[in-house]
Every structure is written in structure tokens, then in C-alpha cells.
Amino acid sequence: MKLKFNPLSFVILLAFSNCQNDNHNPDLPHDSTFYIDYRSLKGLPDGIAVIELDPEAPNFGHISSKLELGVGVLPHHLYYNQTANKLYTTALGGSYLYQIKTEKDKNGQPQLVNATPIDTGENKVGENLFFTNDGRYFMTFMGGAGGPKDGSIGVFNANNNQLIKTIKAPIQDNPNQFIMYPHGISVNEEKGIMMVTSTIHPDLTTGMGNTCTLLDMNTYELKETYLVADSQTDMSSPVEVLLLRGKFPQYALATTMLGGDIWIAPYNAVTKKYDAFSKIFDGSTQGLGWTLEMYIDDNSKLYVSFADPGKVLVFDISNLPQLKLLKTLTADKGAHHMVFFKTKKGKEVVAVQNNLLDIPNLNSGTISVIEIETGKTLGTVDLRTKYGILPESIEGTNGPGSYMHH
Template sequence: MKTKFKPLLFLITAFILVTNCENQSEGHNDVLNTSFLIDYRSLNGAPDGMAVIDLDPDSPRFGSLISKLELGVGVLPHHIYYNKDAKKLYTTALGGSYLYQVKVEDDQNGMPKLISATPVDTGENTVGENLFFTNDDRFFMTFMGGAGGLKDGSVGVFNANNNKLIKTIKAPIEANPNKFIMYPHGISINEEKGLMMVTSTIHPDLTSGMGNTCTLVDLNTYELKETYQVADSPTDLSSPVEVLLLRGKFPQYALATTMLGGDIWIAPYNNTTKKYDAFSKVFDGSTQGLGWALEMYIDDNSKLYVSFADPGKVLVFDISNLPQLKLLKTFKADKGAHHMAFFKTRSGKEVVAVQNNLLNLPNLNSGTISVIEIETGKTLGTVDLRARYGILPESIEGTNGPSSYMHH
């Protein structure tokens, strides 16, 4: 009898093992694809940090914090990035050490768990903002505070293999009012053209000074090529916040959003001068009752997603006929609409998660994350982190790589 049933028992056992493995793998992928990293600030004096949160409205864990990593009181982690092959994770910070490499592992249930954060030495550079990783093992980082001067600001060049600071790019406005770097926040790079552009946004204290320009820099010599006005006039302190150099299959333009202007600006690439021509306003937010234009994301179907913190909306444009922008859809988020993450729910809906908070500024700090169906514009779920956890989300990113096609 034992001999007779042994093959059958083996087959049953094998089937169970294979089925379990498939289910575990499927569940693991579900968790990773619908869980996201957020930087957060504490509202009750506790340390700021990073967390992993489930954002699938179909999930019983929707809105739950899966893992949490405290970075310290006043660190104010700000933007989350992966390196080129998505094997290293970083967060910039407005305080603390300004840049951290973060270690993430899967726990025994296949859920992402935040393990530790290692500070990166940024030299004299302060107030960390945006990163850009290039294919030649460098990464570039904007420092809105520079070395701490009233009209300061810098761009750090780092070795992407060991995180060592290679060079600090500085160009004070006092030295040359026509070509300078001041309060840099946004950064974008077109490697094929060997060009980098950074914005001039606002002094870190948000009151001592404001910018209204973008500056073009040679990616290899680090020499400044031109500083462009991105404002209605020299006295219009529009505060360009993000810049995007379109590349690859997309039309070769530079796009910029103005934080205080609430607009979108555009500049065409000039093949003769090997620079960009002057910026012009392509979308006036005030005509739509919109202000505080912030982040830009491009999908692979020539759609541009732009967040407007006031009153909290995401606009979707067609960019296939630039320099014309065709408005396709408007999504309602919450006040402070800022960063976005794109994913598919367990039920197959294409959605965008919108992080609604800008620096805890009054009336721009809802502290929520809205999950919006892209096809219908319907809000499928909202997580109120302020009420639920006493924290405000500062940024958002995927747990298994970038959650957008093109950001900066």
C-alpha cells in the first residue's frame, strides 16, 4: 500500500508546493506594485522619516504603514530617488545631513521593509533638493542653500559608485548677474546634448529672496552657458521650481513650472546655437483659477501631468504638438497637490497617486494622498496621514523602482 500511494503523495505534495510558491510570488508582486515610499515630516515633535504605505484602494491594507524608518527631528526628508539601475535608493533632505542612501529589504512576508539610512557627505552644500543620475556614473544634486549665503546656491557633482563629492558648481549672481546659479531646486539633464538646466526658486527660509530664472550648464565642463528669464518681467519673482529637458523620442524642448507664477513655460532647443532659445509662457494658470504649479511627469504616450498646489489639481496635457499644449483632463486632488506615482490596482485600474502637501505651508498642506483613476478622473480613495498618523507626506516613489516614465 505504501509503495502504491507514494507516487500519488509525491504529486500532491509537489502540486501544493508549486501552488503555494505561485501564490506567494503573486502576493509579493501585488504588495510591491501597490506599496509606495513616502518621505514624511512629523507634526508632534517626533523624528521625521520615511515610510512604506499601501496605496491600492482594492487592498484591505489601504492607507496602512507597512514599514517606518525614523531619520531624526528636523531632518525634513524631501525627495526620493533611485540610481540608474534602481538598485540604490536615496532621499534628499532640507535638514540633517541633506542626503541619505536608504537600505530596503523584503521581510518574511515579501513586504518591503526600511532597514537603515546612511548619510552622504555633501561638503559645504546645504538644503538638499533634487537629484539626477547620468549614465556615466555621476549624479548631480541641487542645494538651494549653497554654503549658506543670502544669495547662495550650488550644484554638487557626485561619484555614483561611492557617493563621493567630486565637485561643487557655484556661480554667484554677485560675480555675474547675467550667468548665475541661485537657490537651485529643479534640475534636468539631456545627456545626448551634454546639457543640464537648473531653476532659481527661493531662499530656503522662504522670505529672504526669490528667483525668476533657469540656468543652462555644460554637463562636462560645468561652465554656465546661459541664464534665462522665466517670468513676465525682470521684477516678476515667479520662482521657477521644476524644469524638464525633454529627450529621446519627445520633441526637444525645455519645460518649466513657476511656483509663485503658477504657470508653465517652454523653450525650444536650437540646433545652431546648441542651446535653448528664450522661454515663453505656454500655459497661464491664473486663467484657470490655478496657482503654485509644481511637478511635471511625462508618460510614454506624450501626456504631460502637472500638479497645481492651489487649489489642488492635476492637469493632463497632450505634448505631441509642442509648442502647443492641449489640455485633456483635469483631476481634483487636495490642496498642496505635489508629487505623483503611477500604478495599476489589483483590479486593473490605471491610477495616479497624488501627494498633497507643500512644505506644510498654510492652505497648501492637506496632508493626504489621493488615488485617482486616470480614465475617469474619479477619486478611488484618499489617505489622510495628518489625521491618521500625525505626519505630512513630503514626496512619493515606488518600492521597486521609479513609479513614472519621466520626471525630471
């Protein structure tokens, strides 16, 4: 089936990626150079790089700019603010959150200049961000203050990056409503709600989660904690959540990292919460596991990455709760984050970053560039072999490289 993207405005309208709003800035150009967070495999500093990802470009796979953040910083997710004039990266180590200064050289090519650490207070292990229209941003901290069942949400002033509040709700205080190991976050500003996932302890062994928690985004009060698993003992590790909003059907979607599935919950206008989650796609029936990221395009297509064995599945979400599989794209083991763009010859492609935390068998260390219509891999950059680094995340250099991420 042919995916009908607007050939001129696809990437421009892929607004405000990894988190933010659903407004589109038609003045944002886009090209085929991208920012990647990376970790060094040689004991050198981790950092951010600018890389060319158009297989039709003569310098395909070339890194033109690098910014080192430090040994063990492990930058993790790249984000733009609401107006795409500030770039941030979260980090699993170091200062956990940085604002990145960039500029253009004389040829208009992006250059990385410096990184400013942001004070996250007691909050450790930075994961996801979500910028709201009222001048705040929310950040999940999978490590919280460092306890074995910890986790927190930081609320920041988007103008000065000051920490306003830390939201904590320990499972020890209330086993029915809690925040623990939060990773994914999504916000529906119109409804005044946000949801976070409970994934896994940062050391990947101390504990795992199997829930998502709904909060009031203004009072910060917890509204409900939902089971997103086959049973209370099924540690499915929900990793990302997406509260569909605007023109899309009003559902919550969640991916389970260890469950390998996609779950769905309908919004209830009476309770002003979501009803219970149910499994809408079982990865094991398709030989798939480690479900990770979700991206929505402007035409009700859902892209979901499965790190094992390295696939991106494309679904139609126009008739939810029915989820129709349209096609399967083949990437590499560890398929994770994505960006969308057009090649110089006009081919509509998705670039897939293939690495999950350098976990064995999920750490190819490549970026696959796949033509969406045909499913053909047009090019692969092997960062492990070529540069001795692993890509951790990916983002556009002229604004977000996707339409809606979470």
C-alpha cells in the first residue's frame, strides 16, 4: 500500500517531534543532516554529532561536527522546545540534562557549539521531555533520588530552565497510585492531563514496572495508575506512552519493552480519565520483541519500532481501537528512534537509529535509511565500525524530524 505523504511539507509538518505540541511551523526548512546522541566505545567522551543521512549525498554517513559532553555522560534523548529555537539532550549520567547551543557555518551547515548543564536537583537518570504551551517542560527521571523503587517527574520553567517542582509518589506510600522508574511521558494539554510509564530501574536489574500513571498536569495530583501487562506478575516494562490528541482518536497508546506489545486505553469523557488498558498488538505472534518508540504522521499512520529483531511496523490508526498493519520495514537489531525526510531525488524515507543502551544483541550501532513506499534499505551507516560510537537517539537539525512522537 502506498503511503500518501504531502511531498512538499511532509517533514516540515512533522512538527515538534519527541514530545511537544501539535502546532506546525511552515517556515522550518529541513534537510538531510541530523543530530545524534552517541556513546563512545573507546573510553572517550560521549557526545552529540552532526551526520549526513541522505544515501544520495556524496558525503553520506559523514560526521561534520561533534560536541563532547564527557566520559560516562551517556546522552540519551534529543528534544526541541515549543518554538524549535532551543535544543536539549537528556542524559543517563553527567548532569542528566543539557541545553545545546548550535549555529550555522558560512555554508548554512549546522555546527555544535557548546552544552550548558541544567540543575535537576536530586533527580537522577534523565529520560524524556515534554514541552507545554504555558512555558513549562516536564522531565522523567527513571532513577528519582536514587532509591531501589524510586522515580520522579521534574517540572521546569522553559524560559530559564529552573526546576519548579519535583513530583514524587512512592509505591511504598500507595501501592495503587504511584510513580516508579518513569521513562515515557505524554501530555494532552486540552484535557489537562499527562501520563508516565513505569519501565525499569536504571541498573536494569533491581526492579521492573508494569504500569502507567495518569496525573493532572496543573495540580500534579495522581489520578490513576493502570496495569499495562497480562497480569500483576507480568513485568512488561511499559517504555513509551502517547496520548493521542487534536484530530486523532482520543486514546492512550503504550509500548511494552519486555512485553513486546502495543496497548490501548480509550479516553472516558465522563470520568475525565482513561478506561483500562488492553493489548491491541501482540508482538510475540509476529516474532517481535522489545517494542520501543511510537511516531504518528499527519495521515494517521503509526510507526512502531521493535528492537528485536529490528523492525518498524506501520499501522493505520484511523479506525481505533482497530489497529491495521500496513507494512513492515526491516532495520537492524536495536531499532529505536526515527526521523523522516526526503532524499535529494525526492524519495520519502525514514532513518532508524539501531541501538538500545548497548544491550547485547540490541546494539547494532547503525542507522538504516529506508524508503517508506518500497521498504527498500537505501543506505546504512555503521557508526560502530566507522567511528567507534553507538547512536543513542536522533533528531533533525532544522527542527523536529517527526510529526508526533509522544
